[in-house]
Amino acid sequence: DADVTQTPRNRITKTGKRIMLECSQTKGHDRMYWYRQDPGLGLRLIYYSFDVKDINKGEISDGYSVSRQAQAKFSLSLESAIPNQTALYFCATSDLGGDTQYFGPGTRLTVL
Amino acid sequence: DQQVKQNSPSLSVQEGRISILNCDYTNSMFDYFLWYKKYPAEGPTFLISISSIKDKNEDGRFTVFLNKSAKHLSLHIVPSQPGDSAVYFCAARSYYGGSQGNLIFGKGTKLSVKP
Numbered sequence: 507d508a509d510v511t512q513t514p515r516n517r518i519t520k521t522g523k524r525i526m527l528e529c530s531q532t533k534g535h536d537r538m539y540w541y542r543q544d545p546g547l548g549l550r551l552i553y554y555s556f557d558v559k560d561i562n563k564g565e566i567s568d569g570y571s572v573s574r575q576a577q578a579k580f581s582l583s584l585e586s587a588i589p590n591q592t593a594l595y596f597c598a599t600s601d602l603g604g605d606t607q608y609f610g611p612g613t614r615l616t617v618l
Numbered sequence: 619d620q621q622v623k624q625n626s627p628s629l630s631v632q633e634g635r636i637s638i639l640n641c642d643y644t645n646s647m648f649d650y651f652l653w654y655k656k657y658p659a660e661g662p663t664f665l666i667s668i669s670s671i672k673d674k675n676e677d678g679r680f681t682v683f684l685n686k687s688a689k690h691l692s693l694h695i696v697p698s699q700p701g702d703s704a705v706y707f708c709a710a711r712s713y714y715g716g717s718q719g720n721l722i723f724g725k726g727t728k729l730s731v732k733p
Contacts, residue, residue, distance in 0.1 A: 510661070539720075546627070548707060548725040549662070554718075562718070596661050605650060605711075607721060609661030 509533045510610035512597050518616045525584040527613050529597030536602055538580040540564075540572060543594040543612075552595075555580055587617040621645050622710050624724035633733050637695040641708030641724055644689065648710040652721065653682060653693050656705045665706070666693070698731045705729070 510531045519525050529538065540552040551564030553572040561572060569591060571583045584591055594614055598607040623642045631637045641651075649670045654662035668675040668682045668691065675682050681694045695702055708724040 546725060548624075549723040551720060554720060556718075564720070598661075606652065606664050606667065608664065609654075611659070611661050 510597060510599055510608055512595075512610040512613050514613060515611065516614045518618065519587055520618050521588055523587050523617075525587050525615065527582045527595055527597075527615070529580045529582070529610055531578050531597075531599045531608075531610075533599050533601075533608060534577075535599035535608075536577065537600045538574065539598040539600075539607065540570075540580070540582045541596045541598060541609075542566065543596060549596065552582065584615075584617075587615075589617045591615065592617045620724075621648075622708055622722050622724040624706075624708055624727050626727050627725070628728040628730070630730045630732060631698045633700055633731055634697045637693075637698045637702065637729055637731065639693040639695075639706050639708075639727050639729065641691050641693075642689060643691075643710050645710070645712055645722075646686075646689065648712045648722075650711040651682070651684060651691050652709045652711070653680075654707040654709060654723075656707065656726070662707055695729075698729075700731050700733050703729055703731045 513528045539554045541549045550566050555561050555574045558574050573581050594612050596612045597610040600607045621644050652667040653665040655665045656662040666677050666680045684691045705726045705728045707726045709721040713719050
């Protein structure tokens with residue numbers, strides 16, 4: 507079984523809809539991250555959480571919100587999706603040392 | 619302003635030859651560097667890393683070199699195999715300026731290894 511899972515893997519939605527992407531991990535890591543990948547732009551950090559009570563904005567948090575429901579679960583929400591949020595979204599985890607991050611398989615989101 | 623730069627979007631190499639992927643950075647406070655490999659429809663996977671106190675780290679066919687004075691690191695793959703064809707991301711870690719040890723990624727280099 508995968509250590510970091512993401513659901514859904516693919517999602518097509520319409521402008522203005524609320525969308526939630528979910529991430530679960532079995533690695534026992536405290537730190538979790540949400541990234542966005544766009545063609546030619548690499549990976550950009552949206553939000554990160556160092557534990558259940560600690561949520562921090564990343565480089566590109568506008569238009570997104572997150573919830574850390576448990577150590578193992580970290581969800582990303584788009585309250586009102588817009589077409590330029592069409593991208594690949596990755597969840598990642600790391601232990602307290604934070605040396606290495608482990609990524610989920612990604613969610614491909616298309617906003618029409 | 620891009621702090622981690624991978625200036626070559628793509629690289630094509632013959633099987634068996636050496637692949638050299640390059641990465642430049644601007645922030646001298648970066649203390650740890652990583653390379654990730656990404657296949658289509660999968661998440662990035664950790665490949666190899668190097669601390670800023672070292673200038674070389676080797677793991678099998680993969681070697682990362684760090685030149686701090688030039689703010690440059692490179693990933694060498696020898697010999698290259700078709701299965702190495704993927705996008706490679708360079709990443710750097712910093713605790714400077716409130717970044718709390720988060721990783722900053724380059725834009726990636728797509729490596730194609732031809733049989």
